[in-house]
Amino acid sequence: MTRIAVLVGNPQPASRTRLVAEEVATLLGARGGADIDATIDLADVAGTLFRFPEPGVDQLLDRVATADVAVIASPTYKAAYTGLLKAFLDRYGSDGLRGVTAVPVLTIGAPTHALAVETTLRPLLVELGASVPTRGLAFPAAAVEDRARIAGDWVESEWPRIRHAFAGGTEPGR
Numbered sequence: 001m002t003r004i005a006v007l008v009g010n011p012q013p014a015s016r017t018r019l020v021a022e023e024v025a026t027l028l029g030a031r032g033g034a035d036i037d038a039t040i041d042l043a044d045v046a047g048t049l050f051r052f053p054e055p056g057v058d059q060l061l062d063r064v065a066t067a068d069v070a071v072i073a074s075p076t077y078k079a080a081y082t083g084l085l086k087a088f089l090d091r092y093g094s095d096g097l098r099g100v101t102a103v104p105v106l107t108i109g110a111p112t113h114a115l116a117v118e119t120t121l122r123p124l125l126v127e128l129g130a131s132v133p134t135r136g137l138a139f140p141a142a143a144v145e146d147r148a149r150i151a152g153d154w155v156e157s158e159w160p161r162i163r164h165a166f167a168g169g170t171e172p173g174r
Contacts (some may be wrong), residue, residue, distance in 0.1 A: 001132040002034035002166045005067035009074040009085025013043035018106045023147045024137065026154025027155045028069065035065060042084050044153035049087050061091055067098065069165050072106035072125065075141065076113045080112035080120040082105065085126040089124060098129035101165035105142075114138040123153060168172075 006025045010064040018041055029036045040060050048054050064070050074081035104121040108114060117136030125132050137154050139147070 002032055002068045003033050003066075004029055004036045004040040005032060005064045005070040006037065007064055007072045007088070008039060008041045008043075009072075009082045009088065010041075010086050011043055011046060011082060013041055015041075015043070015075070016141050016145050017073050017105075019144055020139045020147050020151065021071050021105055021108055021150045022111050024073075024103060025071045026070070027148075027151055028103070028162070028166075031155060031159060032069075032163065034069065034166055037067065040064065041087055042137075046084060049084070055090075057091070061088070061096075065096055066094065067100055069101045069103065069162075070097070070101045070130070072107060072121070073107070075107045075123065076109065076116050079113060079116050081116075081124075085122075089128060092128050094127065095129035097125065100130045101162060102130035102132050103134060103162070105134065105139060106130060107141040109141055111140075124140070132166075134162045137172075 002026050006021050008018045008021050022039055025036050045057055048057055073086045102125040104117050104125055106117040115136045122132050122136055
């Protein structure tokens, strides 16, 4: 069965970014018949992220690298992703995410940040060897209460590009 990892790079625990990432994973999981791992909230390991070696962080890295699909989410900071997410992803080698289908998600504060997911997070994931077949999701943070609809519309439009990553993926209406 397909396994989805959810990685959240918000320095604030239990953030709106986490809610959005989990919604995307839930919708993809339901559509594709996948299992969803417990969310990796980097705020929970921020104090150990710069220790080397750090077995707890290494286990989290392995969970993401061995997933079939990884929803990787961050709030937009300075027109990019957070340093917390970058510090975590920097622990991978150049092909550390090879074989993973990644879904980049940025929560944005203004429409002017909408391209940041494509110009910052997507290239980083590709550099790490991940396949990124869909458009990234630039989610308006102020619309978090409407996340089921917004994320649902995104999944509906992007499903034809990502369904190959799901062993049990279904077509609409089936």
